Amino acid sequence: MKINNRLSENNLRKPLEGEVLGTIIQLVGYDRAKVKCADNKIRICRIPGRMKKKIWLKENDVVLVAPWDFQADSRGDIIYKYEKEEVKKLKEAGYQIP
Template identity: 70%
Template sequence: MTHKNRDEKSQKTRIPGENECLGIVEQLLGYDRLKVRCADGKTRICRIPGRMKKKIWISEGDLVLITPWDFQSDSRGDIVYKYEKDEVRKLKELGYGIDIINSQ
């Protein structure tokens, strides 16, 4: 990835949509599964979809965007997006997920 692409990406910060939630990765569980503390106060076991597995590295403390499953929505979900540091700063400025970002 070139610096130009990174700069273009940072200008388009993904905002949580309907049925999406911000979360902080608490623990890596293995087998592409993570324990995520979500902004709605729930802790979910989330999986990394195959399309993201080898493209994005996620570690503890990262801010992620998740989509809860249709069934078991209180305990399971999928990782949709991982925020970079500059995107986290932008989210703070816009007022999204302030509580969860500050508790990091």
């Protein structure tokens, strides 16, 4: 039997260079969400096809955002959704969550 220990410190998905943490403030439709990011910018973020039906997003979820190369201040992609326990671990590690 395989045990999925997603919360171990080594497996916790931390923001890499060019990625920011954010909180979903509104789902706007057409696979997009309005996200308030840790750098105090509000971005319209695209929900990729690989996440659409596997991971359900709702308001106040903490997500990892990759800003686009162009329009970096207003657009981005949601690349990961954090669970409640993972959010606690991020706060303990010193990450600021908007």
